[in-house]
Structure formats: C-alpha cells, structure tokens
Amino acid sequence: MGGDEGERxxxxxxxxxxxxxxxxxxWRRRNYCGKSHRRRFRILRAVLEFLDW
Known part of the structure; x- marks a missing residue:
C-alpha cells in the first residue's frame, strides 16, 4: 500500500x-546531494553578496 512505482x-x-x-x-525539491554541499553553496552565496559581486 504505497505510491512508490519503481525509480524516482x-x-x-x-x-x-x-x-x-x-x-x-x-512540493519539495532536493538540489544538493548532501548537507555539506548545501552549506558550501550558502556560504559562497553569502560571501559573494557581502562583496557585492
């Protein structure tokens, strides 16, 4: 009893x-393969925003 039809x-x-x-x-999308990559992307974006790039 589940809606899992093979591969996602x-x-x-x-x-x-x-x-x-x-x-x-x-309703949810995963853009990163792990938490560390999500953190790196957020840090990189914050640094670029701080430098006004």
Missing part, C-alpha cells in the same frame, strides 16, 4: 552534478 526522478546536484534522488512529495 533525479536531478543533478547544484554543487557537484551528482544525481540527487527526489522525494515523492511534489
């Missing part, structure tokens, strides 16, 4: 282009 869609990680399995919920 994947999309590339924004940091390293590794395939990221998407959750079954259509």
């Amino acid at each position: 869609p994947t999309r590339p990680c924004r940091w390293c282009d590794a395939p990221v399995v998407q959750p079954s919920s259509r």
Whole structure:
C-alpha cells in the first residue's frame, strides 16, 4: 500500500552534478546531494553578496 512505482526522478546536484534522488512529495525539491554541499553553496552565496559581486 504505497505510491512508490519503481525509480524516482533525479536531478543533478547544484554543487557537484551528482544525481540527487527526489522525494515523492511534489512540493519539495532536493538540489544538493548532501548537507555539506548545501552549506558550501550558502556560504559562497553569502560571501559573494557581502562583496557585492
């Protein structure tokens, strides 16, 4: 009794282009393959914003 029909869609990680399995919920998207890549992207974005790049 579940709506899991085989493989879930994947999309590339924004940091390293590794395939990221998407959750079954259509309201959430995963853009990163791990927490460390999400943190790195946020830090990089904050630094670029601070430097007004």
